[in-house]
Amino acid sequence: MTKTAIITGAGNGIGRATVIHLIGEGWRVAALDKDGEALDEIAASLPADQLLTFTADLGEEDAVKSAFKAIADWADNAALLVNNSGIAQPHAGPLEDLTLDKWQGWIDASLTAAFLCSRAALPLLRAHANAADEASAIVNITSTRAIQSEPDTFGYAAAKGGLAALTHCMAVSLGPQIRVNAIAPGWIETGPWQKEANRAQPDHSAKAEKQHPVGRIGKPQDIAEAVAWLAGPASGFVTGQQLAIDGGMTRKMIYVS
Template sequence: MSNSYYQNKNILITGGAQGIGLGMAQAFARAGARVIVTDADAEAGQEALQWLQEQKLAADFIRCDVSSEPEVKDLMRQVGEKHGQLDALLNNAGIADPFQGALQQLDMAAFDKVMAVNLRGPMLCAKYALPLLKKAQQPAILNISSTRAFMSEPDTFAYSASKGGLEALTHSLAVSLSEERVRVNAIAPGWIEVRDWKKESEKQVPHHRQQDKEQHPVGRVGEPQDIAEAALFLCSDKAGFITGQSLTIDGGMTVKMIYA
């Protein structure tokens, strides 16, 4: 991706302080964008901001819980006051632990929290970012979904449902915002290793078994950079004829037949 397109573009990344979000923040900033990282974890956010600034990259951090309508409204107010417009919104924030136990013991408060962050959050962010996106020449929204929107392990009700809803929200927004010239797409990551992309107090050195690698036709587990490269493309003018679509990035894992 050429650096020229993202020069002086304003990119807002929710959940941008760790994992895939941090990988995208680094990639967009290196491509010349002004990156606004938002995250509910202030400690992680400050660490991400410090790293970006030490690399002489243009970045801000604003703490926000995307499940809270007042906080999202205030987030967009601050972005508007400082930057004037948004060129892209990357809805990445989410509660990532998919397992919640058996159906009979399911904690509905925990279920509701996952839905609030993973699905209501992107809806709120799209709603309140729209006035800022409309000021840009080629605005885009990118939702980070999951291959769990299409397939499941046992006892992953809330996570799978929220990501399935996000896939539907993607094409609904794409059609609804077409007259506003806002393109809306999604990326559905598979197994992306993020243990070494956590804040310092939680960072771990990842280890993968050979069978973990062999589940993927490409021969390895994914990395945040794999998602970031696709995000750079989908939010750019090179993807100007793409909207309402979902790109699965999983090293081929979901197309490989596995016999137990």
Template sequence: MADTYYKNKTILITGGAQGIGLGMAEAFAKAGASVIITDQDEEAGQQALKRLQDQQLAARFILCDVSSEAHVKALMQQVGEKYAQLDGLINNAGLADPFMGTLEELDVERFDKVLAVNLRGPLLCSKYALPLLKKAAHPAILNITSTRAFMSEPDTFGYTASKGGLEALTHSLAVSLTDPLIRVNAIAPGWIEVGPWQKESEKYEPQHSQQDKAQHPVGRVGTPEDIAQAALFLCSDKAGFITGQSITIDGGMTVKMIYV
């Protein structure tokens, strides 16, 4: 975004230490925002913080497990002690390993944990961020869901259910948070390559075959920057007439018929 909209704005990104979250954190900070990264991985969080600070970007890291109500309460208290308001909340934190084995093998505790982080977490963060969001002129909540909310591979029960629930939570929040207005939207990413955006111990060099690329009408796999650019728009006043919507960003993959 070429303008100065995000100057003096504060953006909180959960799960902001790696992958799509880190890509968004860097983009918002470069656009002038003060960015608060939360993550339950302290190693990744400290590395992300250093990455942004080395670029002279305004950032802060707070350790938080978004599935814990006590953690989220403490997080928002810390944010409120340092910042006058919260202009944007991006609910990005999630457990992203989708495969759980067959239904007969399903570990119900693991299923519950995925829903606790991926669905309960955004609800808790939205609830406890509300007083800070209400202090902003044009506040916005952005939920990061997945194209797996609309389509499935076998044995991905928890991840698919949680992302589908988050899609529904998005429009439920949007029609609930109208006085004062807090716009709530979602981005559903498709295949996003996060290898270069992981913490040092887990970084890898992407290797994509021609078949991988050909699954996407745009001819490539996505990157965190693709999601970040849409997030910058949706959290700004340029998107002031958009709420309760989910935008799929997948290079066209989900609209292409593939026969195997």
């Protein structure tokens, strides 16, 4: 049986890589993003019968309702929801200069969107669990900034930390039909995975690479493959967890010399 996944923030970076990876593994994917241009690029390169794209601001309730109505018309169930939407730029500047609107932007793009999309996806996820006699999955893309911070990243850190807490709350509330886990990416180089207008090839120093215990900076494919594992039967006893995929950086003590 061909499985259906729903991926938010699907136009660029980790979301784009996850769409391409899952379709390569035989999934059908509903790809959602505010960036219609990026979604059009993806659609032009992938099989039309395996991909549905929908342009929407997922921090807005009516937009989410419209998106999931279109998905329900396209697929009668879904095995996976990936909550990946968010504002990629984490830096807000000094706290005293941070406006409520800008703060709310980070919260809505990631945390509110995950709540709205998870709620809207429940009928589809439960339908798959009932039809396939196996748990469906939600994977929330958080960040290592959910557990450690750089200066002046207030809204981003709060949104990702809230999403980490939402993960374990949903896991204990929605099981056993739905398993819910999170992936916390570290430094993932997304430049080559942006839409054409914003695409960039990285030029990282050897020092930047070597500061990671694995010896390199992360790639979007690293996250996409972990999403596929968390969606599959091999992770059937895993729920409520946050998996850091960061090349070991959150385990490395760094001293200024």
